[in-house]
Amino acid sequence: MVDTDTPRPKTLRVALLGAGNVGAQVARILLDDAESLAARTGARLELVGIAVRTIDAPREVELPRELFTTDASALVRDADVVIELMGGLEPARTLILEAIEHGASVITGNKALLAVDGPSLYEKADAAGVQLSYEAAVAGAIPILRPIRDSLAGDKITRVMGIVNGTTNFILDAMDTTGAEFPDALAEATRLGYAEADPTADIEGHDAAAKGAILASLSFHTRFALEDVHCQGITAVTADDIAAAKDAGFVIKLLAIAEKLETTGATGVGTTGVSVRVHPTLIPREHPLAAVHGAFNAVFIEAESAGELMFYGRGAGGTPTASAILGDVVSAARRMVLGGPGRTETTTGVLPVLGIEAVTTQYYIGLDAADQPGVLAKISALFAENGVSIETMRQTVHRESDDGGNGSAELRIVTHRASEAALAATVEAIKGLDIINSVTSVLRVEGV
Amino acid sequence: MVDTDTPRPKTLRVALLGAGNVGAQVARILLDDAESLAARTGARLELVGIAVRTIDAPREVELPRELFTTDASALVRDADVVIELMGGLEPARTLILEAIEHGASVITGNKALLAVDGPSLYEKADAAGVQLSYEAAVAGAIPILRPIRDSLAGDKITRVMGIVNGTTNFILDAMDTTGAEFPDALAEATRLGYAEADPTADIEGHDAAAKGAILASLSFHTRFALEDVHCQGITAVTADDIAAAKDAGFVIKLLAIAEKLETTGATGVGTTGVSVRVHPTLIPREHPLAAVHGAFNAVFIEAESAGELMFYGRGAGGTPTASAILGDVVSAARRMVLGGPGRTETTTGVLPVLGIEAVTTQYYIGLDAADQPGVLAKISALFAENGVSIETMRQTVHRESDDGGNGSAELRIVTHRASEAALAATVEAIKGLDIINSVTSVLRVEGV
Incomplete structure (x- = not known):
């Protein structure tokens, strides 16, 4: 003492x-x-x-x-x-x-x-x-908390995106490199010691969510608890998702994202709040986070004055x-x-915690549709009805026979920014179309 | 007060x-x-x-x-x-x-x-x-000095490699992307405001050398002055150098490198010292520093416990x-x-400052040689005589006519680690060979 x-x-x-x-x-x-x-x-x-x-x-x-x-x-x-x-x-x-x-x-x-x-x-x-x-x-x-607390103390962080779980980054990186399916990549990670015997906390995103809450608390001078974090793991990511993302110039990473948002309430009054979420995310291959391979971690920060910063290094290991x-x-x-300052954290800027419903992101949607005339028009109309704007739409036709029309069409759509609710309503409506065989993937896109 | x-x-x-x-x-x-x-x-x-x-x-x-x-x-x-x-x-x-x-x-x-x-x-x-x-x-x-001073205070840094000058990174990146020659890329950088009217301090490496001295002082608890830094700029880097590097899986960056070295003196007694140098450097395209584009900066740190860390962001701008x-x-x-600690720096570990002669790196050498039998053997022999070991050697023959023998051969050699002196002696000897038209480039390689 x-x-x-x-x-x-x-x-x-x-x-x-x-x-x-x-x-x-x-x-x-x-x-x-x-x-x-x-x-x-x-x-x-x-x-x-x-x-x-x-x-x-x-x-x-x-x-x-x-x-x-x-x-x-x-x-x-x-x-x-x-x-x-x-x-x-x-x-x-x-x-x-x-x-x-x-x-x-x-x-x-x-x-x-x-x-x-x-x-x-x-x-x-x-x-x-x-x-x-x-x-x-x-x-x-990675020295990340002290830079946020001290070095950026005169700046205003607007967004933090982190690859903060080495196990899932190893798995996704292996899937991206080798084309493996998730269960095989997980087995390899376990064999090499990158995944624990019970990998649940990693692959379901819980570990990343805990780190996201800590990062958000420091970055936004607001205290977050684990239950404030919207959390989705990587178990549903398929080799097809990864291949389609690659094809479109993206890579899939599990990101913990904390960001400041302006929302407009029912009364029309604007509120500034912060949301924290963890989910598989498509990011462009030129983004600095895309170059984070294997079990490495990195935290990408956007601040009003500093602009873009990234901190990279080993996220685990004794x-x-x-x-x-x-x-x-x-x-x-x-x-x-x-002697000296004993303060561990400043909470001077306490902001409301916002749920995932306040977040807008771009989305990537993969669809397996019938190859028949008018498909694109019907799908486009549903996006428009739900207020979701399409940035790019790409169709690849797989003909099963030469008579045309018996095959299927693979559709890959990247939307402009949309809310979770608008997107979910769009996807529900699309699923109801008889020309749709299946919705193969719905993933968020960041960093474009 | x-x-x-x-x-x-x-x-x-x-x-x-x-x-x-x-x-x-x-x-x-x-x-x-x-x-x-x-x-x-x-x-x-x-x-x-x-x-x-x-x-x-x-x-x-x-x-x-x-x-x-x-x-x-x-x-x-x-x-x-x-x-x-x-x-x-x-x-x-x-x-x-x-x-x-x-x-x-x-x-x-x-x-x-x-x-x-x-x-x-x-x-x-x-x-x-x-x-x-x-x-x-x-x-x-980029918050880099505080992490080195505080976050890594319980670790031992062994090496720091930084892209610390945005002007030269912009120029080299443009040369890499467009195939432009140095004067054209410099003109473009000037036009876009990335280079000053008098770009000497940037392109000759003086600005990077000053930052290298500061980084080295903090990283190794040893005080460096500008004249302790070996400094070579990018004015001699050609489009051919960049193309050859690209072809071999490398990218050329101007790096400020500070590293701890063990040297053995004439008496056979080992000394630990630190050297600081700035020069164009080939690094593998998968290296995290290779993904630092445009006018961005990044500092890559190797520490005994932490392993590899990188800090990335904007190096200039108001x-x-x-x-x-x-x-x-x-x-x-x-x-x-x-109230609190007023110490700005610790100099507890003062180490001797070592000159460039104490440094060993891998080297890339480009040669324009006559296309005739025995060329490879003669050149290899000279490397061996000077104690420089070759890692890879690659020959591309440009035939001027079909009779063979009137053309020239382009040789690209990557050595194992060698000292500046041994490499210089090798290059001198090679220049003396009548089968050599010219030594087209001699560049250091790091991060392999």
Whole structure:
């Protein structure tokens, strides 16, 4: 515990909670690089203990056995800096609250906890005047939260689009490169260790949604919870979708998108709000996010003055994530040594949270239709009736025989910006046409 | 001036030196966004004056005439925060020193001054306990210096490669896209406003060298001056070089590269040092830097734990650069309000500065040779004699007549890593061969 009335501490006691993939690397660096870390912070960072569930569990890195303890609570009460890398909601939340109460700085990479309880944790840390840092919670090694909070503090962010889940980017990239179907690409990702045994949180978009909520909170000075995020995963993306997108100059990425929107209510009064959503998205192949391959992450930011920015790097992995954790540790330690701002977040610009119904995007629609005269006219009319404007429409005819008319026509339509509701109504109406065999895909388009 | 013994100031007095492209936008934002900036900093940022050479000069933005003054020195003595955007060495240097002496925080985008006088300015700011911030000096709007200094503070950077000059990236990108020769691409850049009337500082690499020195200083906690940077511009790059690079899967970019190197001295004792260099460089088309088009900038960082990171955005322009300036202003103001670390830079890891002779890179060599038997053998032998190993060699024969032997052969060679000296000796030896018509290009290769 740091008492600002006593002389400056020469040594800061660091407690580590969790010794998994990331925790073990953080411990190794704290031990191996003690000297250079001390030079950079002005204080010795002494790793006083590592709280684990099982002391003799196998670990990736060999660490001094005497550091391990199963009494996390006692360890927390004895530390100046607490690094929480246990994951999950409990006991992580209780231990973080104990650390805050004892005046310790807290560093965590626990995106699930922050997405659910972030707002109340930030408030408690602010009230106690301690640091709560979580650079590692979003996009692993990529320094993204500090640039948003500090470097862009004099600017106004209008939109954030992130590839923030490496597993799904690996899968979509593999589908794009090899033409594989989703189940095969997922199996390959699992085999190579890019997907967990239970990949649900990744492929259903839940992990990206948690990170989207954290990014949105910081970018728009507004507190978002997980349930504010519209979330759609990648399990329905087919090899045909990818091929059609490629053909049209697009690539499909799972994006977490947070944006400021102007909406007009029933009364005609304009409101500014923020929406957060996660869904598979077509982006042009020349867009900087299209060049993010494999398990890499990237966050693309649009700001009023800065224009377009992108931050790229490794979004997961023990050592890369440890880099972000140590950056937070050094920053917290510097502040403890030199004194300084304890604020973790500003919420001065609190904006209303908008649902997906307030969002407009361009859409890509794939249709399998009968190859007969008048099809294009009927479909175009339905778009017009529903107020959805078509940007491009492309027809490919597959003749089954030479007599014409027995074959099918593949239609690929890209719309101008439309609301979810208008688009859904259009798609429903199209499905009702007897000339339509099936609606093969409906995907959002961004970055055009 | 801020006196830490008196109650916290509710208003910070901001002085702006220069009302050019960037300065005018900074003034506009300070005036227009006063309310949101106050909410974010906890203090009102009052623009108390703008020092200019000519009060009635035409400006991009209309600003209140009463703010203008020609007495920069008086303005500086009356301010808590001084923003220097005059450029050039003097009077910028003298005014910054005056501001530091008066206890003001200083924000500057003056890369030329920092590259020459940075070390002494940082020391004076440290000694006075004031902030000296310069995010805008490198890569315009891209938050790069703060991530290096803070986010990567617990990591060890091994290498930085930056596209830090938009003019040359625009020219090389245009040459790559259109096949134009350098003079034509430069003319187009000038016409579109991407190149200045006198483009020397850009095309000769001097601007990139200044930014390279600043990046290297921060990344390696070692102070570099402009004369420590090996510098080669893009004026000698031909359409043929670009075409040959393209053909081999590369793109040519002007990179500023700073890297940590292990060298073995004459005594056999290893030394770790840092070298900084600017030169046209071949990089693979799949490399993230290859996707940086037009006048955009990007900085690619390799760190021990984080692995590969890239930061992308606009490197110039009034409004984008103003974003970086305002970020520094808000950070400085937050610290003045809340108190906090005044250190601008750590130089704990001071490493020796190494010259270009310590660097090894891969090389691309283009040769125009006689088309006769034994050419490849003779050339290969010369590489071997000089200790340079060939990775790939490709020969294209241009027959002038059908009798064979009167034509010429175009050879494209990519070497393994070699030193500048070994490569230079090889090239000299090759030039001496009577079968060689000319050495058409010698370019470094990175990122393979």
